[in-house]
Amino acid sequence: MPFNSYPYFLFLAVAVLGFRLLEKGAPTGRRVFLLLASYAFYAWWRADFLALLCGSTLVNFWIGSTIEQRRARGQDRRAFLIAGLLFNLGLIATFKYETLFASTANDLLSIGLPVPDFFLPLAISFFTFEQISYLVDADAGKTHNYSLLDYALFVAYFPHLIAGPIVRHNDLIPQFHHLRSRNDDLAAGMTLFSIGLAKKSLIADNLAPFADAIFNAAGRGVALGPTDSWLGTLFFAFQIYFDFSAYSDMALGSSVMLGMRLPVNFHSPYKSASIIEFWRRWHISLSAFLRDYLYVPLGGNRRGAVRRYLNLFITMLLGGLWHGANWTFMLWGGLHGLYLTINHAFRQATKGMTVAPVLRAPLHAGAVALTFAATSLAWIVFRSPDLATARNVVGGLVGQGHSNVVSFSPLAAATLLLLFVVVWLMPNSMEIMWRHNPALPSPYPDQPVAAAKRQSWRPTPVNAALYGALCILAVLALSNLKPFIYFQF
Amino acid sequence: MEKTRYPVWFLGTVALVIAALAAFNAIAGAYILGHPAGGSVQTLSGFERALKPVWLEQIAPELVFVGSSRVRDGFDPVLIDPALGIRSFNYGASSMTPYETRRFAQDALAHNSVKHIVVSLDAFTGNGGPGEALPSFDETRLSVTPEGTPTPRRGLWLFTTRYLSGGALGMNALSAWSLAQLKTGQSAADRPDIFPAYSRMTEAVLKRDLNYRRARTMTMGDGPARELSAMLTAACRAKARVTLFFPPDNMAIIARYRQSGGLDAFKQTVRTMVARHNTSCPNKAGLFDFMAPNELTRESLRDGSSPNYVDLVHFRPPAGLWLLGQMGLTGPKGT
Structure with a gap:
């Protein structure tokens, strides 16, 4: 849903209104509301790729949590970090760069590689980078046992989802717990x-x-x-x-x-x-x-x-x-x-x-x-x-x-x-x-x-x-x- | 000011203006469509690319004219509809690129009401200049995508275009103002100062135009040929008939085209494409060549003004009606 479109104006109005109405309720309700709104925002473009966003979120959350736990126990966690990085880079390489690499290899070496015709999932470059930063920070001990809800909202939060800014977990997630908009x-x-x-x-x-x-x-x-x-x-x-x-x-x-x-x-x-x-x-x-x-x-x-x-x-x-x-x-x-x-x-x-x-x-x-x-x-x-x-x-x-x-x-x-x-x-x-x-x-x-x-x-x-x-x-x-x-x- | 009042002022301003805009567009739209001379505004130059897709949807015509300003000036539904006993629509726009012409034709072909489209071939000329293969308008208003599949959420885009766009505001304002200038019983033909499609070429205009169009060519590069081919492919599967025509530019300017070369090759390329299309498609396309000596193109000024031309390439709506007769569109059966 482009920001410069009527559907987004309507969506934003509903999101802000709903969020403010929920302000007096439980904080979890507001976060759930924002997460669902963010997924709806993404699905407006292509509902099937919402599965990719959710899947990527779940895998990274699991790897990040495992790294955190192993770090707390003093166990080796390199394999998990490498697996996480490979997962994210593999995802972006598959969807974004495979066509370029295959066609270039064919041009240079005439080897006849099949050139895939993937449809580039919206925002993949942004949410992949954000999750890489999360994994690296988890390995460095800079993450704080986030809940799945917090993590998923950090990745999918609609104002930054499509084209940034590229947000760090420690910039955004703490704000989820002080959700109270000021008058101005x-x-x-x-x-x-x-x-x-x-x-x-x-x-x-x-x-x-x-x-x-x-x-x-x-x-x-x-x-x-x-x-x-x-x-x-x-x-x-x-x-x-x-x-x-x-x-x-x-x-x-x-x-x-x-x-x-x-x-x-x-x-x-x-x-x-x-x-x-x-x-x-x-x-x-x-x-x-x-x-x-x-x-x-x-x-x-x-x-x-x-x-x-x-x-x-x-x-x-x-x-x-x-x-x-x-x-x-x-x-x-x-x-x-x-x-x-x-x-x-x-x-x-x-x-x-x-x-x-x-x-x-x-x-x-x-x-x-x-x-x-x-x-x-x-x-x-x-x-x-x-x-x-x-x-x-x-x-x-x-x-x-x-x-x-x-x-x-x-x-x-x-x-x-x-x-x-x-x-x-x-x-x-x-x-x-x-x-x-x-x-x-x-x-x-x-x-x-x-x-x-x-x-x-x-x-x-x-x-x-x-x-x-x-x-x-x-x-x-x-x-x-x-x-x-x-x-x- | 209390901070909480700011959003009220802000949203109040926005809501008030948006409501006024939507109301104006709704009222002006109804006025234009209900006016006896309402169809004549389709010959006006303004923001036609914005609003014509909306009008096409609202009018649900049987006959549609597609092309550049030659078409926009030359076919007035107010003249044509009673003569042919059908609903027609002028889908012409200024400086149509080959891509846009193909897209507008695709849009018309995708409408169930449309039985026949008439396309002027000058819109498929050019030699790969900038923009020939690009849209300069919002394509989400059209029924189909360039690939021919239905445009997603088109109803929403038509709604916002019709009521909330600056293009609609401009075109509705121009059209409503133009119609409001007509006194009771007057038609667009009585006010060529407001409806320039009804003005007449004078000696001065002829001379100016000959100078202005001195380097004008009529050639068809690869890009325009691809667009015409794409349009014919869309027509092959469509229910509506397609008639193509080389427009009746005045002989004075046709002589220039011949001097600069390319005109015969252009015509031959089109003939070949149409012949190939008619061999392979059940929906045959008609082809008429008016860019040649005929009673229209050979006319000379009478008493210092032209009965058929606005300038050397833009023919007047009565001439457009004559052209339809030459194409065999003489009444409901003819369409």
């Missing part, structure tokens, strides 16, 4: 949700046709001209920014209405002055997961500079592949791995150097622009269905083609200017809502979210009417045509 939760939640809906249907969905037209033309072999390539690149950079930001706001807003907080996931990434900073602002829950459960176990920065860069590169390669079964995603991850390596090496090389105060602002602006350019270049690979398309778009940037899919009109110029103003100069939705505690703090202490000053949201009648009007405008522009980009992962 409903107000803050519906405001945040409306901001997200507006970003999606008024901005991202209106940029998508232009980006799609240009990338599809490139995919069909039309040699893109500079105007098409530049506009396509910029339009997609802004489309994915507002699409993912919208999704994050709507997920967090839905949860706030229920009195629970999800981790902050999006914090003005295009304001970043480096790629390192970018990954502390973009899909924060994924980058924190990759850091804690991949980069650090690989050795992190503990084994010298070369090994550190290699670990970074591997982490980003796999992070890229996590997004989808296509080598373009891996290349996108690899590009970011390379960027991060260069960024860290540059920091190391310039350590101890100081900048004259007068140069700080222009250097910072230059760094922000350079970071935006680098991430936008990487988005080309991310958006392209194959490498030939990406090559075509990049070729257009340097004037290799002569297509004229779109024209650079004054409207396009004004739109881009406005978008740059919004992403670079305006406070983001987290900052606007921060005084009302809309999310768990960022796992990166050096990139904290701070409340906006003048633009901070306040629950006044004028704001209620204004945000209500924004919500209506967004609803009028709703379309089933454009699901969230991250839903496909």
Whole structure:
């Protein structure tokens, strides 16, 4: 059930109303209600795959509990942890990557492997990662004998189920036991949700046709001209920014209405002055997961500079592949791995150097622009269905083609200017809502979210009417045509 | 303000506007469908992709016209229905891509009421340009998916489109306003300033159009050919008859098509596909070529204006009725 659809609005209203009605009853009743609502939310898409979600939950819960028990008794638990990891990775490999691996093996080795045609179960990448983190933490003694109900709700809790944020058990499960929404939760939640809906249907969905037209033309072999390539690149950079930001706001807003907080996931990434900073602002829950459960176990920065860069590169390669079964995603991850390596090496090389105060602002602006350019270049690979398309778009940037899919009109110029103003100069939705505690703090202490000053949201009648009007405008522009980009992962 | 009052103000604003919107769309919809000239709004350019699937469902026509703005301008049910004694529906829309044309045809073919669809072939031209194989509209409003299976939960999407979408608001507002401009006894033909499908090409328009369309071609690439083939495949199993036609663009512009090449190949490709279809399918498709010298395309301006054309490619609804006669659709039996 997409967040940007009437069925979800109705579902959310029923869920919030039911949850609040049950607030005075037994806590278990509220958790059961939320779990059933979450399963109904998932089943709306494909009821048969609900069995996969439930099966995966049961197996992981059993393995996690066994690991906990064996740890308490001082028994060896490695076999269980390995079995759990293999189970989860096997599940995701089967449903998500088997087709890619088989077709690639056939292309490279001509061995005629049968290429399966699995239907990708919605949210499998997200609930698999969350359960891997649970197993690893159970082995490390960081879990607390959760009940099956708590665990199942942690996995299936509908605001984060489909496309994140990737939630840790210890972030969410304790909140299940203090379920009592505050008075302003409903107000803050519906405001945040409306901001997200507006970003999606008024901005991202209106940029998508232009980006799609240009990338599809490139995919069909039309040699893109500079105007098409530049506009396509910029339009997609802004489309994915507002699409993912919208999704994050709507997920967090839905949860706030229920009195629970999800981790902050999006914090003005295009304001970043480096790629390192970018990954502390973009899909924060994924980058924190990759850091804690991949980069650090690989050795992190503990084994010298070369090994550190290699670990970074591997982490980003796999992070890229996590997004989808296509080598373009891996290349996108690899590009970011390379960027991060260069960024860290540059920091190391310039350590101890100081900048004259007068140069700080222009250097910072230059760094922000350079970071935006680098991430936008990487988005080309991310958006392209194959490498030939990406090559075509990049070729257009340097004037290799002569297509004229779109024209650079004054409207396009004004739109881009406005978008740059919004992403670079305006406070983001987290900052606007921060005084009302809309999310768990960022796992990166050096990139904290701070409340906006003048633009901070306040629950006044004028704001209620204004945000209500924004919500209506967004609803009028709703379309089933454009699901969230991250839903496909 | 008490924090608990905020949700009341917020939800109150939303509920009030949504209720007003739904009420407007319901009233405007009833007004349009009940108006004697209501069918003429199907020739208007606006948010037709949003609302026409809903109208198709409500009107339950027997005859449906599918195609680009040539079709949208050229077939007015207000003229056609009394002449043929049937219910017709204009499913044309601006700048239809080959993919969209196939999808709209699929939608019409899937309706039980529809006995006959007439499709203009200019919508299946192009050379792989952007968007030819993509929808620019919400396909969940159509009866069937691209694969031909029923669209899941279509009733819900039609309901929300009809009452709650911005597209419906725009199209209903434009249509209701246009109809409200007609005085008692007037038809769309009396107000070409509001219903441009009834305007007439003048010398100035002809010259401007010749310049505007100077690079216009009429060729069929692989993508459009695939879409036409997919449409014929859908028609093969359907109950409704299919008639295809090359639209009667004015000879002045047909000469341009011939200069730029590709027109004959386009026509030959279509003829071959239709012949193959008719050999293998019980539901034969008709094919008419009006993109050739005939009394319509050869017309010259009379007293400085055209009796049949809005511009060089858009024919007026009376000409559309004439075309139907040429196709043998002359009355209930003819359909």
